[in-house]
Amino acid sequence: MKKSLIALSLGGLTIGITEFVMMGLLPDIASDLKISIPVAGHLISAYALGVVIGAPLLVIIARNYPPKKTLLILAAMLAFFNALSIIAPNYGFLFATRLLSGLPHGAFFGVGAVVASRLADKGKEAQAISIMFSGLTxxxxxxxxxxTYIGHHYTWRYTFIIIALVGFLTFVSLYFWMPNLKAGPKETIKSQLQFFKKTEAWLIISITAFGFGGLFCWISYIAPLLTDVAKFSAEDVPYILILAGLGMVFGNFIGGKLADRFSPAKTIIMLLFVMTLDLLLVYYFSSSQYMTLALVFSTGCISFAVVAPIQVLMIQTAVGAEMIASAAIQAAFNIGNALGAFLGGLPLVFGFSYASPNLVGVGMSIVGVLITFIFLQIKRSALKLQAV
Structure with missing residues (x-):
């Protein structure tokens, strides 16, 4: 494996812990800062909002800089803003640091996905991108x-010390292992934004936001789901999250292989449909501990299998504007993050069980399937017109 791809995967590792650890820490942070779990859930939305803001903004600013320089700056931001969370004295400060920590997320993956595809062997672009995203898994x-274990048994602040250190390691590895690739042709902001005049661009963004919204309806409230519905102890939660992570590892590489072998759009339809069925099973069988363990693995696997196909679909569609389009996908993932955390939390506000967010996830996944069908029909119509 190329060291440059390992450096990108370390960035994915930093981002992955930053984004997903909050789900496991919600009860501990809520208790420490004396807020409710639904209010603590807004910290998930804050991070997602930072991604949505930062993804297009930072890529536009960095569009004419060499990729290595851009990635180094983004890695430094990841380390610094996460370090600020260590000293957060209250909910408002932590909300702000979570938002700031999200700013470099989309730009890092946006630039990194294009760099990974440039470094990949021919025909293995999706698998190279999946290596970068393996850091997330x-x-x-x-x-x-x-x-989560450290946050539950000691303090959640120690967790953010670890994240800051991994961010620093990402910076060092990029500095030594990332080749000095040339910047692309000089692009104006206007020329880059032309891509977003295409219907296909907004369809892919919508597929991502709604499809991944289903995942975040599940994972945003996984800690109370495991303890209140499945009746696991709080001490069991970190170990069960390992099972979710194992599923994501498998799913990530499966998705990369499927996207290189089949049409990315068809792969997405299949995976989102399976995710819909999976979330239904989560809703109905979360009271069974054995079923819960199986579904934690399967949901992690299916959800992350979608990542590489969506990224490849966007890069293939955005010829000439790959970097900003790839960053937009990350913004879309985190729109899904924010929507999933918010909409999934609504049933909880009205007193329904911690299994109920998964029904919201079912609806979001179905919408993702329908939008992908529309995308395919538009592409087929365009191909027929070109053939005439």
């Missing part, structure tokens, strides 16, 4: 459970 396999 390793975060869920090891980083998030460890961070």
């Amino acid at each position: 390793i975060a869920n396999l090891a980083g998030v459970p460890i961070g």
